[in-house]
Amino acid sequence: xxxxxxxxxxxxxxxxxxxxxxxxxxxxxxxxxxxxxxxxxxxxxxxxxxxxxxxxxxxxxxxxxxxxxxxxxxxxxxxxxxxxxxxxxxxxxxxxxxxxxxxxxxxxxxxxxxxxxxxxxxxxxxxxxxxxxxxxxxxxxxxxxxxxxxxxxxxxxxxxxxxxxxxxxxxxxxxxxxxxxxxxxxxxxxxxxxxxxxxxxxxxxxxxxxxxxxxxxxxxxxxxxxxxxxxxxxxxxxxxxxxxxxxxxxxxxxxxxxxxxxxxxxxxxxxxxxxxxxxxxxxxxxxxxxxxxxxxxxxxxxxxxxxxxxxxxxxxxxxxxxxxxxxxxxxxxxxxxxxxxxxxxxxxxxxxxxxxxxxxxxxxxxxxxxxxxxxxxxxxxxxxxxxxxxxxxxxxxxxxxxxxxxxxxxxxxxxxxxxxxxxxxxxxxxxxxxxxxxxxxxxxxxxxxxxxxxxxxxxxxxxxxxxxxxxxxxxxxxxxxxxxxxxxxxxxxxxxxxxxxxxxxxxxxxxxxxxxxxxxxxxxxxxxxxxxxxxxxxxxxxxxxxxxxxxxxxxxxxxxxxxxxxxxxxxxxxxxxxxxxxxxxxxxxxxxxxxxxxxxxxxxxxxxxxxxxxxxxxxxxxxxxxxxxxxxxxxxxxxxxxxxxxxxxxxxxxxxxxxxxxxxxxxxxxxxxxxxxxxxxxxxxxxxxxxxxxxxxxxxxxxxxxxxxxxxxxxxxxxxxxxxxxxxxxxxxxxxxxxxxxxxxxxxxxxxxxxxxxxxxxxxxxxxxxxxxxxxxxxxxxxxxxxxxxxxxxxxxxxxxxxxxxxxxxxxxxxxxxxxxxxxxxxxxxxxxxxxxxxxxxxxxxxxxxxxxxxxxxxxxxxxxxxxxxxxxxxxxxxxxxxxxxxxxxxxxxxxxxxxxxxxxxxxxxxxxxxxxxxxxxxxxxxxxxxxxxxxxxxxxxxxxxxxxx
DNA sequence: AATTGCGCATA
DNA sequence: GTATGCGCAATTG
Numbered sequence: 021x022x023x024x025x026x027x028x029x030x031x032x033x034x035x036x037x038x039x040x041x042x043x044x045x046x047x048x049x050x051x052x053x054x055x056x057x058x059x060x061x062x063x064x065x066x067x068x069x070x071x072x073x074x075x076x077x078x079x080x081x082x083x084x085x086x087x088x089x090x091x092x093x094x095x096x097x098x099x100x101x102x103x104x105x106x107x108x109x110x111x112x113x114x115x116x117x118x119x120x121x122x123x124x125x126x127x128x129x130x131x132x133x134x135x136x137x138x139x140x141x142x143x144x145x146x147x148x149x150x151x152x153x154x155x156x157x158x159x160x161x162x163x164x165x166x167x168x169x170x171x172x173x174x175x176x177x178x179x180x181x182x183x184x185x186x187x188x189x190x191x192x193x194x195x196x197x198x199x200x201x202x203x204x205x206x207x208x209x210x211x212x213x214x215x216x217x218x219x220x221x222x223x224x225x226x227x228x229x230x231x232x233x234x235x236x237x238x239x240x241x242x243x244x245x246x247x248x249x250x251x252x253x254x255x256x257x258x259x260x261x262x263x264x265x266x267x268x269x270x271x272x273x274x275x276x277x278x279x280x281x282x283x284x285x286x287x288x289x290x291x292x293x294x295x296x297x298x299x300x301x302x303x304x305x306x307x308x309x310x311x312x313x314x315x316x317x318x319x320x321x322x323x324x325x326x327x328x329x330x331x332x333x334x335x336x337x338x339x340x341x342x343x344x345x346x347x348x349x350x351x352x353x354x355x356x357x358x359x360x361x362x363x364x365x366x367x368x369x370x371x372x373x374x375x376x377x378x379x380x381x382x383x384x385x386x387x388x389x390x391x392x393x394x395x396x397x398x399x400x401x402x403x404x405x406x407x408x409x410x411x412x413x414x415x416x417x418x419x420x421x422x423x424x425x426x427x428x429x430x431x432x433x434x435x436x437x438x439x440x441x442x443x444x445x446x447x448x449x450x451x452x453x454x455x456x457x458x459x460x461x462x463x464x465x466x467x468x469x470x471x472x473x474x475x476x477x478x479x480x481x482x483x484x485x486x487x488x489x490x491x492x493x494x495x496x497x498x499x500x501x502x503x504x505x506x507x508x509x510x511x512x513x514x515x516x517x518x519x520x521x522x523x524x525x526x527x528x529x530x531x532x533x534x535x536x537x538x539x540x541x542x543x544x545x546x547x548x549x550x551x552x553x554x555x556x557x558x559x560x561x562x563x564x565x566x567x568x569x570x571x572x573x574x575x576x577x578x579x580x581x582x583x584x585x586x587x588x589x590x591x592x593x594x595x596x597x598x599x600x601x602x603x604x605x606x607x608x609x610x611x612x613x614x615x616x617x618x619x620x621x622x623x624x625x626x627x628x629x630x631x632x633x634x635x636x637x638x639x640x641x642x643x644x645x646x647x648x649x650x651x652x653x654x655x656x657x658x659x660x661x662x663x664x665x666x667x668x669x670x671x672x673x674x675x676x677x678x679x680x681x682x683x684x685x686x687x688x689x690x691x692x693x694x695x696x697x698x699x700x701x702x703x704x705x706x707x708x709x710x711x712x713x714x715x716x717x718x719x720x721x722x723x724x725x726x727x728x729x730x731x732x733x734x735x736x737x738x739x740x741x742x743x744x745x746x747x748x749x750x751x752x753x754x755x756x757x758x759x760x761x762x763x764x765x766x767x768x769x770x771x772x773x774x775x776x777x778x779x780x781x782x783x784x785x786x787x788x789x790x791x792x793x794x795x796x797x798x799x800x801x802x803x804x805x806x807x808x809x810x811x812x813x814x815x816x817x818x819x820x821x822x823x824x825x826x827x828x829x830x831x832x833x834x835x836x837x838x839x840x841x842x843x844x845x846x847x848x849x850x851x852x853x854x855x856x857x858x859x860x861x862x863x864x865x866x867x868x869x870x871x872x873x874x875x876x877x878x879x880x881x882x883x884x885x886x887x888x889x890x891x892x893x894x895x896x897x898x899x900x901x902x903x904x905x906x907x908x909x910x911x912x913x914x915x916x917x918x919x920x921x922x923x924x925x926x927x928x929x930x931x932x933x934x935x936x937x938x939x940x941x942x943x944x945x946x947x948x949x950x951x952x953x954x955x956x957x958x959x960x961x962x963x964x965x966x967x968x969x970x
Numbered sequence: 971a972a973t974t975g976c977g978c979a980t981a
Numbered sequence: 982g983t984a985t986g987c988g989c990a991a992t993t994g
Contacts (some may be wrong), residue, residue, distance in 0.1 A: 221993045223973095235986045622990055623976060651977065676978065679988055705984060709981085719980035727979080752981090808982040815982085880982090887983040890979090894985095923981040923984085 027145045028075040028172070029127075029138045031156030032082045036115065037064045038157055038174065040108050042876060047107065050300040055107035059114050059741075063304055065174060068153055068873060071178070071311045074173075076554070077150070077282040079141070080119055081127040081134040083502060096851060105414045114299065121291035129273050132148045132861040136270040144277035160209070162188045163200040163697045164269060174551060195228045202235045205264030215306035217253060217260050236266045287312060299479050368508040370541055377540035379532055380427040386445060389428060393449050396422045398481075400458035400547035403465045404539045406526045410467035411582075411690055411697060415439055416527040418446070419539035427540035431532055443472045448924045453478045453833055460484050460498045460546045463702070466578045476612075485555035485570045496703045502545045505552055510540045510545055561862025569861065569899050570702065576918070577700045577710075577905040584695030585717075585919045585929070588733045588965070589686045595729055599678045608672040613664040618939050620671050623650045636662055654872070674726070681721065681730045688715040700921070707888050708863045708895040710921060718922045734927075734966035739927050742962050748924040749957040750775055751894045758952040759889065760843030764836065769954045776800040782836045783829060802833050806840065807890050811885030844886045851885040859892035860950065894924060897956070901949035902926065908941055927966065935962070 023260045028488070048056045119126050138161070142152040142572055146168045153172040154161050159254075161171050166262060171183035181187075188197045206225040208216020220228070232238040237256045242250055247882050253260070275289035289312065296305045303648050380389045384937015393399065399422045405413035414434075422426030430446075449455060450469060456479040459465055466476050486495045494500070502508045505611040516534055527535065557563045611617045614634065618625045629650025631640040636658060641649040654667070659665045701711045712718040720734075721727025736743050757765040768778040773788070778801035781788040798819050805815055812827035821829060834841040850868070851857050856866045865888040900920060909916060917933035917937050926946070932940050939960055946958040963969035 227994095621988095624991075647976090649976095661991080672977080674989080680979070684988080692972090701985095704986095707984060709972085709984060711985050713986060716980085719986065721979060736991090803994065805982065808984095810982060819983095883982060891984060895979090925981085 022026055023278070025077060025150045026073070026075055027077040027142075027152045027161070028069060028073065029141055029152060029154050030066065030080040031134050031138060031154065031161075032062070032067070032115070032155045035065045035174070036108060036111060036157045036169060037769060039065060040105060040111070042874070049815075054110065054299070055528055056111070056299050056301070057555075058105075058108045058111035059118075060300060060301065060304065062115055063113070063118065063301070064307075064593040064873065067304075067311050069172070070402065073153070075153075076284055077279065077283050079125040079127045079282050081141075083128070083132075083134050083135045088904065099482075100536040103161040116291060121295060122287040123285045123503045123541070124287075129275055132270070132273045136273045137275060138586060139164050139271050141277050143271050145279075148279065150279075152304040155276045160200070160204060160267060160269065162192065163197055163204075163267075165197045173524075192229075194229055199229055199234065201264055202265035203229055203268050205235050205260060206238070208263060209267070215352060216263050217256055220253075234605050235260050242621065262957055280768065286547060291864050315748075363895075366505070368506070370511055370537060371930040373508070374425060375541070375544065376426045377536055377544070378427075379431060379536040379537050382442070384890070386430065386442070387770065389430070390445050390449065393420065393451070395447075396455060398422060398456035399449070400427075400543045400550065401465070402459060402539055402543045402546065403468050404527050404535060405468055406884060407530055409690075410464055410471065411692055412470075413468055414466065415443070415472065416529075417535055417539055419536075419543040421543035422538060422550055423747055424551070425544060426545075427543050429518065429536040429540050434528065440472060442473060443469075448475060450474050451477045456481060458483070458550045460549070462540070463574050463578045465579075466575065467582055470578070470582055475863070480574065480942070481550050482574060483549045483553055483569065484559055485574065486550070486701055489566055489570065489863065490553060490556050492703075492706045492708070492863075498542065498549075501549055506545065506548055508545065510541055513538070561858075562864070564760060565861050565863055565896075567898065569903070572903045573899050574702065576902050579906065580902075580920070581697050582920055583917045583919060583929075584690060584693055584697040585927075586694075586735050586737050587685060587689055587696050590963065591688065592682050592686055592733045595733075596678060596682045599682060603671060603674050603678065606667050606674070610664060610667050610671060613667070620668060621675060623647060626650050626668065630664075634664075673724070676728070677721065677727055681727075685715060685730075688934060695794065698920070704803075705895075706865055708892040708899075709923060712921075717920055720966075728967055731967035731970070732938070734812045735964065737929050740932055742932055742935065742964065743961060743966055744928040744930045744935075744942070744962045745966065746926045746928070746958050746960045747944055748894070748898065748946065749959055749969075751897065751924050751956065752890050753803055754952065754956060755860075755893045756807060756840065756843070756890050757862075758954040759893070760837075760839045761953065762837045762843070765840070766954050769957075772957075779803055779833070779836070783832045784868075790947070798829065802829060805830075806844075807887060809886050847885045847889060848882045857885045859889050859891050859896050861893070861896040862954075863892050863896060865889075898924060898926070898946070898949045901946040903947045904949065905942060908945065911935075914938065927969070930962065 025291065034060050040058035042061050043057035048060050050056055066080070070078070092914050116126060128134075129137055135158075138154055138156075144155060145152050146166065150168070152169045154164065154169065155172045155174075157164045157174055165171060165183060165185055165188045167185065171188075173181050173183060175181050183191070187199060188200065189195065192200050192203050194200065194203065203225050204216075206217050206220050206228060207222055208220075228238050231244075231684070232241055238253065239260060242254045242257075245253060270395070289309070292308060293305055297307065324851055326641075380386050382662055392605045399420055401421075401768070402419045405416070406416060407413040415432040417429055417431045419427055419429045430442065433441055448575065450457070451474070457476060458481045460483045461482055462476070462482045469476055483498075483501065483583055487494070487496045487501060494504075499510055500509050516530045516538055517527060529928075557566050595781045607620065610620060614629050616629075616633075620626055624647050627640070630636050630650065631648045655665050655669055659669060665778060685696065690697050696715065696717070698712045698717045699714050701713065704711050716815050721730055734743070750769075753765075756762075757769060759833070764782070765775070765779075768775055774796075777788055777796050779790045780786075780791040782797040783799060783802075784791070784795050786795070798821065801815065801818050805818075810830060812823055812830055815821065815826040815830060816823045819826065840856045847857055851870045855868070856864045858864045865884065867884055867888075868882045869877045870885060872878040872881065898921065902918065905926070906918060908914075911920065914934050914937075916934050917929045918926060919929050920927035926942065928942065940961075943960055949956070963967045
């Protein structure tokens with residue numbers, strides 16, 4: 021297969037548009053003021069394809085009229101965009117010139133779209149034994165895919181994916197690539213100006229295709245539809261057929277495929293270089309010369325390499341065995357040019373895998389089971405409950421497994437006493453200090469069992485946490501892990517209890533056999549995953565991080581979540597009423613100014629009123645979905661000119677406050693405890709931070725006076741208690757100072773200086789006492805910006821400084837703190853060499869895009885390389901503090917409880933008699949959680965509510 | 971009834 | 982410029 025001739029047909033406009041918009045936020049402007057984004061984007065793609073694939077035959081296809089001097093843009097592109105951007109119009113002649121100089125054939129046919137030209141050529145080439153790759157991101161082309169015709173599709177973030185027949189069938193849920201035409205005809209495609217059937221989107225189109233097979237099939241059988249949908253389809257039959265026609269790529273364009281005309285030949289290097297120089301493409305010249313130099317000097321080697329690449333793509337099975345092996349955690353995956361391997365190897369399921377899953381009857385059988393259980397050294401268990409809220413969920417059963425493929429299930433009675441009786445029999449197991457308990461998301465099981473007064477003791481192994489450390493960027497739910505690492509698809513909970521929402525059953529109502537299968541399978545799989553992950557953890561410091569941080573923290577978080585926090589609902593209700601009056605007053609004056617009533621909260625309606633009706637701006641900005649942009653930034657800019665804008669901003673602020681916090685929080689009070697129990701997610705933030713949800717207590721307002729009031733609603737449990745908040749002061753800056761060993765900054769911290777004032781004093785060269793508010797504020801912005809990877813552009817947006825002043829400030833900043841800059845570039849270098857960066861405790865973050873050829877993507881990865889160790893180290897440190905504080909609170913039998921964590925802050929419900937001791941304990945543990953060359957400083961405050969405690 | 975995009979709250 | 986979660990409107994089910 022690999023010695024077949026390969027033809028690459030490039031869809032020029034699609035790639036030009038793509039290239040242009042890739043740079044839209046940061047357009048390439050050369051010294052002559054030309055916007056060269058589109059040329060740059062297109063050439064990068066083209067060279068990338070040539071470098072990767074070394075095609076022997078290649079052509080670039082344009083819509084009608086592709087010569088250098090007279091180019092028209094096909095209507096379809098105009099239709100749904102305001103106007104072809106200037107930057108694209110001007111790019112076309114340049115691109116044609118470059119292609120000519122590169123001796124790459126340009127294909128155009130008057131009156132035909134590039135799609136049609138490519139389609140016709142691909143089919144003709146196929147007859148002559150060629151394998152064709154259509155280089156385009158446009159999914160319409162999927163209809164042309166055959167055994168010898170592939171889509172070669174650039175993917176976001178660099179790299180390509182190849183779509184052959186299996187990928188297309190899977191992607192569009194069809195049985196023949198030709199049905200893609202019907203699919204697009206039904207669904208419509210805004211970017212290609214295909215109207216589609218009204219009311220039909222992706223889901224409905226797939227449903228119809230599965231049911232009727234084609235547009236014609238649908239239209240002939242509308243009697244099988246009902247309601248509104250029936251009316252709509254029947255009324256729009258013609259539109260449907262037209263849409264299908266529009267979506268069809270024509271295969272009868274009068275062009276010939278003469279292989280010779282498509283052969284790659286040597287480019288006119290001096291000419292191309294000259295054009296690039298004129299356009300001021302320095303890096304592209306390098307790229308270009310390298311690309312072609314290799315091809316000329318070692319053709320043999322390259323050809324081999326190229327055919328290998330193709331081979332793996334065309335025979336996905338080999339990817340499976342050679343590439344990311346199913347049992348290796350990180351195959352050195354060719355993240356680009358990857359082919360989906362679904363469908364190729366049949367997934368294992370409970371149906372085709374031998375297993376021994378058994379339920380255990382009450383009485384003597386259970387006694388024998390427990391006896392056996394107590395002899396094990398490591399057991400995986402999984403609780404099944406009536407719901408997802410551990411505070412209200414009842415145990416339905418518990419599954420156990422300690423041998424792969426084998427396990428037991430203990431059903432629990434609905435009757436409270438009987439359930440408690442059974443759990444008591446299991447108490448020795450759960451409270452055993454020696455038997456290791458394995459589970460997936462043990463925090464949940466621990467919380468459930470805590471409600472039965474069972475404390476899970478002894479060593480723990482949580483597969484979800486293990487995988488979080490092994491690959492924090494992935495998702496960690498069991499189904500994904502089973503499919504990724506065991507090639508096994510577990511019984512889905514939905515097949516047992518139905519889709520969530522309407523009439524979802526409880527686990528209680530599932531037959532015992534099904535319960536057993538489902539539950540034991542989970543335990544079995546978790547055990548298998550544990551065996552895999554156990555070995556992977558051994559690498560690096562990950563094991564320590566697992567044993568000493570994440571696992572102990574799991575118990576701490578379970579305790580905090582069970583504890584909850586007291587909420588003053590009355591206070592929130594009165595706040596809500598105050599907001600109501602203010603909001604309706606604003607509403608009135610906005611309607612008055614607008615001359616009509618509308619939904620101010622709807623960005624669409626608001627945009628129409630502001631820009632269509634009131635015409636406040638000449639050329640309003642639009643969002644990518646075609647609406648007028650009404651974001652904070654844009655409105656703030658207009659606020660000074662129109663009174664209504666400020667009112668809208670105020671309205672937005674207040675309604676946001678009311679709906680998100682003031683009205684939402686009381687609904688989150690758990691009725692059984694009368695308290696708010698957030699859920700800390702230990703495995704979602706790629707940097708190692710926690711996240712909080714249901715409700716999110718990590719984003720309670722503080723910046724504005726009005727918003728801050730919400731914090732008054734968080735109160736101690738009763739009058740014997742007081743809230744205490746402990747904040748790390750500038751922990752991220754201290755970390756970057758320590759890690760970079762930047763003495764100037766370190767000594768500022770050591771001397772207890774105000775770091776932002778200190779920075780201002782140094783970069784503005786004034787005595788620290790004479791630093792102005794503005795100087796300090798700007799210095800503060802840079803200090804924070806450094807942590808996120810500043811650009812002059814970003815800085816000038818956030819300050820009153822111009823772009824050049826910002827650049828100057830950043831330069832001076834780096835001169836003041838030279839080692840900071842060195843540290844930052846070392847992080848990037850480390851990431852380039854190793855593919856990851858790490859925190860002080862060795863928590864890794866993998867940055868696959870660090871070597872991306874796409875500057876935007878690569879830039880983001882580079883900022884991550886700097887930010888992740890900082891943010892992550894701070895997360896590590898507060899986690900240590902939490903574990904140590906929790907231990908001490910327990911050891912001393914304090915009544916004081918730790919309630920909340922907000923990234924650099926801990927909140928406690930302090931029993932008043934313990935206050936002095938707790939203040940001391942918390943401060944000490946937090947400040948000494950981890951030894952850095954910079955002292956850590958913790959500020960502590962107490963109060964009758966969370967606002968006062970700040 | 972579920973999904974998507976926007977806008978916005980925190981560190 | 983980093984890291985999150987959530988409410989609303991709009992869209993499609």
